Amino acid sequence: MIGALYRTMIKTNGKLMLYMGLGSFVIMAAYVALFPTIANQNMDQLLKSMPEGLLKAFNLSDGLNTLNGFLVAEFYSMIYLILLIVYSVLTANHLVSRLVDRGSMAYLIATPNSRLRVITTQMLFSLTGLVFISVCIVLGALVSDAWLIDTSMLEMDRFLQINVIGCLTFAVICAYSFLFSCLFNDERRALSISASITIIFLILDIVGKVSEDLDWLRNFTLFHAFDPAKISDGTVKVLPLSIGLAGASIFLFVLSAIIFKRKDLPI
């Protein structure tokens, strides 16, 4: 890790993560603050009239009568995913393949620092952003739960578990986006491959949830690992899953570093 490079990355690429962090803090705080009003309106009656598959797809089968269930349905099923997909894929792309494609990586490599140190710095920066956004989300909920509503309604343990598994799932997405970013010298190619794979994962997950018959599709998507409704139920073994996800992302990051160390850089 190179301190000077890390600080420069924060300065030049930190805006995206700052806005996303602040944005999700506000959204989260607003959802928690709004929950008591919504809970009083018997939303569950309305939901019961909807088809089962649809409810499952949007993690609504638990109903909206708990704050956790509400957040899972309203935030973690879509906004959260889109937000972090955009962050993970874009950042990985900006940190490596863009610099290689445009040639400015030359100035970094032409200093007495090994490629390994340069690439590790970039990896740490991408994870910093992911953790920063996740912490903003958690803080948004905690602050709102503690001060904006009368009685605290958040089931803390489960809520934190959702965020930890979510963060680790996206660490894997960051890692494979990084891998493609290291593999391809063409910025657009790297971006389109990691974006397409992630979107395919997302679609497989949604389709698999909507239809019982297509449930098997979910075995082929990374988002199978992140099932906020089930974590909320307590039916997910959080520890082994966390270890698995962390292991996968470490493996992919190490692989990217090896590729970057050995490749020819046309810069």
Place this chain on the structure above:
Amino acid sequence: MIQLEGLTKRFSNGKGIFDIQFEVQAGKVFGFLGPNGAGKTTTIRHLMGFFHPTKGTAKIDGMDCWQDAARIQEKVGYLPGEIALMENMNGLDLIRLICDMRRLKDRKRRDELIERFQFDPDVPIRKMSKGMKQKVGIILAFMHNPEILILDEPTSGLDPLMQKTFVELLEEEKIQGKTILMSSHMFQEIDRTCDQVGLIKEGRMITVNDVAEVRKQQQKVFVVTFGSVQEVEKLKTADLLVRHQEGSRVEVVIRDDYPLFLKTLASLDVQNLDLHTQSLEELFMHYYEQEGRS
């Protein structure tokens, strides 16, 4: 100081560089000359440790350019051929970043260079002109006072005045005993500063020679306009190579027969005399022809 031995890089399209061999001794200035696409940048990228050779080795100060890339950078200043500075920051931020990445404490040289090239470091990089970016590149390459300078087409993008400033800078570095390798596709650019010249074409070295030798071998084409066609006939009786004639306007190819050329012209009615700008191939026809025959 810089040694290339049988350096070969074959790209998947069959192009590349083949069996590049030369040595730049400490304190010498080496001009790496070749038309665009000849393999100059590819060779330089091996020296910088960006490319892994298919065969052969590139060494700087005894260290392998691929294995010891990071250590070599302590001694090397590099100016890339394409100026692609990081965006979203201003010039000074980038200079500071590279200073820090080099753990460079002494900022005197850096400020001196900024002053010398009259460069406003606070301008955001994306608003800079090509010439300004080139100045940032020069500062990044020279600010740590490196022993070895590797410069890929260093004067492209600079206006004539700045080119002059740059050549002066190079001459000072040379006096200080720096080892310099600079590439160019124009002989005039390296003629003044270099001790040695390496000619490359289509990925292969054509010759490595002292600049004085090469200068002797280069041919120049003068365009002479005479008062009448009869004058041309008189010129033709002299032992000079007339390449092309168009009425009273002729192109004369001169390599080292200047005295004869001047004497002949002095006795004729010359109305205009011009130097024809030539490509490298024309300039070093002699070498290229030799290469073709062998």
